[in-house]
Amino acid sequence: MALLLALVILSIYLFRSPTPQQESSGLGRSTSAYITVAAFLLGALCSGIAGYVGMWVSVRANVRVSSAARRSAREALQIAVRAGGFSALVVVGMAVIGIAILYSTFYVWLRVDSPGSMKVIDLPLLLVGYGFGASFVALFAQLGGGIFTKAADVGADLVGKVEQGIPEDDPRNPAVIADLVGDNVGDCAARGADLFESIAAEIISAMILGGTMAKQCKIEDPSGFILFPLVVHSFDLVISSVGILSIRGTRNSGSKSPIEDPMAILQKGYNLTIVLSVLTFGLSTRWLLYTERAPSAWFNFALCGLVGIITAYVFVCITKYYTDYKHEPVRTLALASSTGHGTNIIAGVSLGLESTALPVLVISLSIISAFWLGQTSGLLDEAGNPTGGLFGTAVATMGMLSTAAYILTMDMFGPIADNAGGIVEMSQQPESVREITDVLDAVGNTTKATTKGFAIGSAALASFLLFSAYMDEVAAFAQEPFKQVDIAIPEVFVGGLLGSMLIFLFSAWACSAVGRTAQEVVNEVRRQFIERPGIMDYKEKPDYGRCVAIVASASLREMIKPGALAIVSPIVVGLSFRILGYYTGHPLLGAKVVAAMLMFATVSGILMALFLNTAGGAWDNAKKYIETGALGGKGSECHKAAVTGDTVGDPFKDTAGPSLHVLIKMLATITLVMAPIFL
Template sequence: MDSKGTNMTMDMVVMSAVESLGTTHGDMLASRPSSKSESDEAVSSILLVLWIAAVGFLLVAFRIASWVLSKSEGPPALRKVSDPIREGAYAFFVTQYGAIARLSLILALVLFLSYRFRPVGNNGGDTYSPTVLATICVASFLVGGALSGVSGLIAMWVAVRSNVRVCAQAIMGSYNGAIQVAFRAGAFASILIVSLCLFGLVFLYTVVWLLLGANPLTIPMLIVGYGFGASYVALFAQLGGGIYTKAADVGADIVGKIEKNIPEDDPRNPAVIADLVGDNVGDCAGRGADLFESIAAENIGAMILGATLASTSSLPDGDQVSYTLFPLILHGMGLCACAIGVLAVGTRSDPGAVRDEETPVLRGRMLEDPMVVMKRGLYVTIFLSIVGMWFLCSYFLYSSLYPSAWWRFAICGTMGILTSLAFVVITEHYTDYLFYPVRSVAESSQYGHGTNVIRGIAVGLESTFPSIIVLSIAILVVYSLGYGSGLPDKAAAGVFGTAVATMGMLSSASFILAMDVFGPIADNAGGISEMSMQGEEVRVITDRLDAVGNTTKALTKGYAVGSASMAAFLLFRAFLDEINSILPEGLVLKSIDLAYPEVFIAGLLGGAMVFLFSSLSMSAVGKSAQAVVTEVRRQFNQHPGILNNTETPDYGKCVSMVASSALKEMILPGVLAVTGPILTGLVFKMCGRFSHRPLLGVQAAGGQLMVGTIAGVLVALFFNNAGGAWDNAKKYIESGAYGGKNSEAHKAAVTGDTVGDPFKDTCGPSIHVLIKLLATITLVVGPLYLAL
């Protein structure tokens, strides 16, 4: 048979299978009456499943935690180092989140008062008073903020307890044990955070449905404050933690490595404890809150889009509920896939205790690459996510009215999952020293500090292009698939296709965050082993984990930007749907037109705000680092015995100094991010009132959201990948290339790494949050921009 005949045969087989599944499922759906009771029954059934999933995976997370905490903490020398790290992290966390809580309460009061003037509209036939709307918004805002804060605490709590256990496993010679403790500690944090996010959404949905008897399709619009609260807390958590960790890191490197020529994590460096504390409050607590708000905001946006599509397509009531709650169902499936993927992480063999004839170099060569170990688990997670995606789409998105819709949306979800993998691959190419871009940065270090910085900037700029190409192809493909699904509202179906793709990207979020938290835990383990003067055979294991942890942190940042980009598109459409649900008859907001000068100006302001925010964040790190440098120099000058180990550094002084500076410096960029979008919308609302254009404020806010998101995505990609390239170029030289440690090339690489620290760990991650904060602010406050 020729290839054409073969293809026709395959097409017939696929279509036959699709029609068979559709017919079976369609018969089941046709047997159910379409009524209010059907809608209530569907909501009850799906919510029950979601409650079981949320609570069940919370229990799974605690089971993983009990396994990690059952491992030994090792000899007292390790606790002597780890205890100050734990105490410093807790002290900063309590102070930081106390400040965030006060700011959140002020904003909650402002939201409540502002919502008294919000247009009420007709929410799917349910009309509520401004007081009721304000109460729901503020309650969901506070729940989202509180759970986001708890997520950060959880990530940090497990990190400061597992770092010493990883080091203890290395002392026992268990390489596999060290990897599993570090990774499963991250998995505990990630699974618990995603479960908490799901728990919060299901809780709010259930309460609003039961207490108000609200239309199930309009509830997502009522609880948009949940995403805003999560984003608000995550912004300050990421900013404060990022400023802390990089100020301590930069200050420690400038005086320790460059001026005094002492190794990283050397106990003689007064800033070393502050540096290790920073890994936990920035990379763990900040990233945990970041992931929480990503899932919260994107779930709510996808639920709004699903509800809009279902209602405009005249689907049966039960199917409308399925479309609305489908994003939450997908996250339950993602948790299951990730939990199984975690079990697949482990080395194929463990060398065991060190033998007398082994040298550290030989020992290092025997160790399986930790990245390969983790990728096995990632591939398992991705495979299970794809299988789960097809099953859930066939069950929850099938309709006898539109039988081809479900498999098109399943392809959209699969495309999203593969897009997340593509982002990981691209980021690895530009940030791992196994590949040319990072090696080119290392090579340029031979010629001086300036050439290193120039090449790193070039790599960061270049890295944005392939990422955007992948993102553009993904959005175009999934939109086209949704558009051709057969549903009558083609544009809404296309955007829902992007929503399903975004949910597909986030289906592996738990596993990706586990890889992220693995990084700072491994970094801390290396620092503890160095400060406790462990032997070289221990450092071989912790150094191997630390080097890979650097790359995993970079990969997760690329993944975060990709998911934020996809989410921004769906949240923008959710914003339009929300506004149209409020507008009186005769007024429709179909699109945002940048050809209007006011909208174009608002767009420019959105783009400029990203750069101003980046500048303020970078300056905050610089100011805080200067204070650390001054203090470390003072201690070395006034206590020269520190360098020959006859005097002990005052670690606490640096810890308290960095904490105070970080908390002070996070306020200005944070306030800019929150107030900037609101002021823009209100100013143009007044302009619209005077010019009799009631939609001008909303259009300006939409323009700011569009351009601000585009600028934010590009800048975040640049910051993340440039910083990662500089960091791993330094690691590559430290492995022995171009003269190794203490060479001139190494000193130049340290300079590049110092420049890159605020790029990749402060500005880049904070812009991830800013992108989603822009969208959630616009969703929550957008109705106030209407000049009706």
């Protein structure tokens, strides 16, 4: 599919007119087309490798964690964190290295800044294909992985827990292997591709805005503003490694030593990473963003970075509050389960809706603060107008993602701990060992929810930057200003409505894909229990492979429709209104309608993703809270109601919600790449 889309991009760029900057530098249509396609394919390849490495490490760390849990909770935690850390460092490293290779290759090949050649300030525009390639693979990895893991999970829970009354991860459940495989596919591979795409999109958009601002302000050496994002994420690799290595284990007996709170240990590592991030960010801004035209501008941009770092920290705290069972929201949700399945669903939906308020306020405050700090940095364009606002927002996004490797480590920790618990259950280890893996699993649920909150926050800021970059690119191709989108124009308003509709339709199709696949799994598991009654007495072995085959084939089949919707919609809308604009005398109508579609889809997508992620995480941890012995414990009517809520929340938090992070960034990158055909 990536190759097919690459051919489409090649055709579009071969037949569209180059920008004035490209014409002046001698960059023809064919060269521009091949560069964009090469960047797209490299982005897709790097995104795929990042996801594969996450899954490869996870399946090898699971057994080691389950073995370590027999000796010490802290040792099991250390192994899970360091395994997740390795995957996270590879993901961030791949994003940085891929863009650095492209930038260096194009710089040398095109003889940038030589007489008659391209200027360095225009070079980042050639990298947009890389972000689109990363988005393309991430969307299908998240969709396919989410459908796979949650269909298996829902099928295993409904028949195993609710109907047969057997524990989670019990080897008698025919869907248990598919469930455990799905944790690696959906949480490790998909989330790795998701954050890879976030980082790639943020780096490219920040480089574009840095180059644009340097051009407007006539900065003597623009390279610092363009390369700043790469340096920040290079430091991220170092400081996150320090945070990961600060988590050390012991080999004391797990049964004799008390179980420490793993969340507190992870939080200490995160706090250390945050402190180091503030220091390295300040050094980077002074080193790369100092300019004699505005000697104090670097300090304003350092404060923008601090805004982003604080935003990330607050997002982590908000998500933890709404999804950790130590706090009131999840305990209230668990209590609602005691009065039945319906009240559990009502309480979960209301919790998810409420949880959108604080993150939106935080995002709004951070965007306005960073824009104001950038605007007052002292950088002025040729007309004497302040011009650092958008770049200030870009720097804030860099600040938010400056600890991305540690955040991704906490996310990768979740499925590793979950799988370790499954191995302990299936190998019939002592209860004390299962208690340790249960604690790690519950913390893993919280860290996974935390990462999703972090991902949607970074997606919101990155999409804002990409939207600005899209408007700049349209202005360059149209050779006229494109500074605002007027939603009072009926066609533009319709574009906005279509953008919001896209979010809801995409979410519906993603959830229904899980539902249909789960029905196949439920029917298969029921069939095996009926036809093989000896399974319950361990006299017959379930056919695990059949369930794995069902979810694998169904996930590949079901992800096509929502994935195609996401890719085709902005192109069809843009082309349709371009034709309408041609006949009505409004040449920029297609670009304006797509801009409105992108704007409304981003806003709706942020709110929907926050609702889906938090509600799903809260339902899951309400079930975990009851399984600790509260409100009747495992097997009680309260527990059965909580399992129903968890089942509803599964496609919310692991399929539709995370896919929306990718969708809103992919809409931004696809419009950026396809901008020429809207004019």
